[in-house]
Amino acid sequence: MSQRRRTGNRSVPFSEVREQDTEGRNKGKGRHKKRHRKRLFKGLLLVVVIVLLGYIYFERQTYENIQEVKDYSRESSDNYSYREFADGIIRYSRDGVVYLNEKNEEIWNQPGQIQNPIISVNKDAFAIADNGGDSIMVFTEAGLKGEVTTTLPIEKIAVSNQGIVAAILKNEDSPKIATYDTAGNLLVEHQATMLGTGYPMAIALSGDASMMAVSYLFIQDTELISKVVYYNFGTVGQSKTDNQVALDTYKNSIVPSIFFVNNETSVAVSDVEFIIYKGSQIPEAIKKVQLDKEIKSMFHSERYIGFVLENDGGSGYELRIYNMRGNQTASVNFKGEYGNVKISGNQVIMSEGSRACIFTTKGFKKFQGDLEMDVAEIIPLSGMNTYLLMNTNIMKKIRLIK
Numbered sequence: 562m563s564q565r566r567r568t569g570n571r572s573v574p575f576s577e578v579r580e581q582d583t584e585g586r587n588k589g590k591g592r593h594k595k596r597h598r599k600r601l602f603k604g605l606l607l608v609v610v611i612v613l614l615g616y617i618y619f620e621r622q623t624y625e626n627i628q629e630v631k632d633y634s635r636e637s638s639d640n641y642s643y644r645e646f647a648d649g650i651i652r653y654s655r656d657g658v659v660y661l662n663e664k665n666e667e668i669w670n671q672p673g674q675i676q677n678p679i680i681s682v683n684k685d686a687f688a689i690a691d692n693g694g695d696s697i698m699v700f701t702e703a704g705l706k707g708e709v710t711t712t713l714p715i716e717k718i719a720v721s722n723q724g725i726v727a728a729i730l731k732n733e734d735s736p737k738i739a740t741y742d743t744a745g746n747l748l749v750e751h752q753a754t755m756l757g758t759g760y761p762m763a764i765a766l767s768g769d770a771s772m773m774a775v776s777y778l779f780i781q782d783t784e785l786i787s788k789v790v791y792y793n794f795g796t797v798g799q800s801k802t803d804n805q806v807a808l809d810t811y812k813n814s815i816v817p818s819i820f821f822v823n824n825e826t827s828v829a830v831s832d833v834e835f836i837i838y839k840g841s842q843i844p845e846a847i848k849k850v851q852l853d854k855e856i857k858s859m860f861h862s863e864r865y866i867g868f869v870l871e872n873d874g875g876s877g878y879e880l881r882i883y884n885m886r887g888n889q890t891a892s893v894n895f896k897g898e899y900g901n902v903k904i905s906g907n908q909v910i911m912s913e914g915s916r917a918c919i920f921t922t923k924g925f926k927k928f929q930g931d932l933e934m935d936v937a938e939i940i941p942l943s944g945m946n947t948y949l950l951m952n953t954n955i956m957k958k959i960r961l962i963k
Contacts, residue, residue, distance in 0.1 A: 622927070622963075623928065624930070624946065624963055625930045626930060626961070627960065628961075629959055630957075630959060632956075633664050633665035633956040633957065633958065634956055635665060640953055641654050641954070643951045644687070644938070645938075646682055646687055647685075647702045648702070649668060650662075650663070650938075650940065654675075654678070655674070655675050656673070656674070657670065658671045658689055663940075663958075669703075671704065671705050673696075674691075675689060675696070676691055676692075676693070677693055678690070679715075679717070681718045681719050682720075683722050685702075686706065686721065686722055687699075687720060688720040688724075690715045691715060692715060692716070693714050693715065695712070695713070695714065696708065696709070697728065699720065699724045699743050707742070707744055707745060708745060709745045710745060711730055712730070714730065714731040715729075716736070717761075717763070717764055719765050722768040723743075723768075723769065724742075726740065727765075728740075728741070728764075735753065737751065738750070738775060739751070740794075749794065751792075751803060759788055760779075761777055762776045762777065763776045763818050765820045765827065767823075768823060769824050770794070771795045771824070771841070772794070772821070772827075773792045774790070774791050774827055774829070775790050776788065776789050776818075776829060778815060786810055786811070786813075787811045787814050787815055787831060788810050789810075789836070790805060790808050791844045792805055792806065793843070806844075807845070809846055815831060816830065818859060820861060823863070824841050825840065826839055828861070828866060828885075830859050832855075834851045835850050835852070835866060836849050837885065837887050852881075854872065854873075855871045856869075857878060860902050860903050860904055860909075862905070863885075865885070865890070865904050866883050866885070867880065867881065867882045867902075867909055867922075868880075868881050869911075877896040878895055878896070879892060879895075880895060882909070882924070890924075891922060891924030895918060895920075895926075897913070898913055899916070901938075904922070908920070908922070908927065909922065914936075915931050915936065916931060917930070927946075932950055932959070934950060934955060936950050936951065938950075944960075946962075947960050948961070
């Protein structure tokens, strides 16, 4: 016998009532979930806004003082130079190379006799050579990977991520350009001449060592001419004379620097402009950016290329930053002489003695002041406004404060 429930002037089956009650409860739950999702979304949006505002606030803060967090100094009588590499720090001198962590603890130590050390650092490998000597040591994060002995005095070097090394070797009016593997075997040798190619000014290797770029300085009828030449050591270059796949000439300019950003992109820097090249097989110049002021210094990372330019009338300097598409990202004027300038992450770090000035790559001044010690290297650390300061046997962790 079916049960019915009277509602108003009519009776309704209990099964229908249960269905209506269930539907009402489901609608209520749906409205509750919807309100909960809205509250959750508003909460997350508020958190994002707070974090973004906090980031902008700290990004645009300028600090003038430091606070020492930790002293990692050790006694030593030697004079060291430093470079960032991978997750640690390269410390090198005439007596060899040491790889350190951020607490000044040795990971490995490679003794050596290097009278005038010069260094080339890539992402996965670095090389240290004796300028004017005949020895090159190649390292990875794990330690010594190989050694090279040259037949002529070394002038400049470049290293690939694989540890292959290219070197400009002095030979009076006929310098040589040679590449070596980590076992010290000669891979390619190219003879340069003042009347032919010109004198090699700069050299670079792509990360995979398949491409080499060289800038030459040539004098023709009292006119300075720079040549940017690309050599391809892969299948594309095998059918070309001397593996040469590209050559561009630039009149009345000198190209003292050339570097690879990755296997596809490279940059040549002259005294009046920089040129971005694209192509992993046959590079082509895709953008030229004229610089309307005299260059005091140039520096770069994988993402940016920066310049310190001299302002007219001795009114200080301009710091100008470009991305690797050739678009300007920042321009800011500053005063003071800084001999050491580099890009680390999204910061431009300038130092001279105990003085330092730090800008972001967007042009905001982060720090200007005295570091209370002469510094050879400044490395940003993880954490808010923390840095590692190094010089000779001193290593300190500091924090920027107002």
